Amino acid sequence: MNRTQMAVVVTLIFSVIGVCGDYFLKLASQEKDSFRSPWFYLGFGLYASTAFGWLFVMKHLKLATVSVVYSVSMVLLLTTIGFVFFKETLTLPEIAGLVMAVGSLLLLTRFS
Numbered sequence: 001m002n003r004t005q006m007a008v009v010v011t012l013i014f015s016v017i018g019v020c021g022d023y024f025l026k027l028a029s030q031e032k033d034s035f036r037s038p039w040f041y042l043g044f045g046l047y048a049s050t051a052f053g054w055l056f057v058m059k060h061l062k063l064a065t066v067s068v069v070y071s072v073s074m075v076l077l078l079t080t081i082g083f084v085f086f087k088e089t090l091t092l093p094e095i096a097g098l099v100m101a102v103g104s105l106l107l108l109t110r111f112s
Contacts, residue, residue: 003060004060004061006060007060008061010053010056011057011061011073012069014050014053014054014057015069015077016073016077017049017050018046018047018074019074020043020046021043021046021047022078024039024042024043024046025040025043025044026081026086027039028040028043064108068104068105068108069105069108071101072102072104072105075098075101076098076101079094079098
């Protein structure tokens with residue numbers, strides 16, 4: 001695996017960590033005192049833990065590539081979390097948007 005591929009994998013791993021952080025922040029938001037909730041500190045810690053690895057990723061990928069890979073993977077993962085754990089529903093336009101997001105990622109990786 002070359003460094004560019006490794007950077008994409010690391011970006012995807014950071015997306016998963018970020019989604020876990022978002023999950024705990026969502027739980028904290030449902031508490032009466034959100035900022036004192038243990039869920040807040042756990043979510044915050046997960047976000048902060050990714051900062052060091054971003055330096056590696058940004059050395060090996062263009063910022064545009066990083067942003068698309070990270071954004072699309074975050075959208076897909078957060079949508080899954082919302083659907084599965086928080087019983088949120090998806091409308092047809094939202095599903096179309098998800099399909100287009102995946103299409104943008106495919107185009108980016110195909111032509112970059």
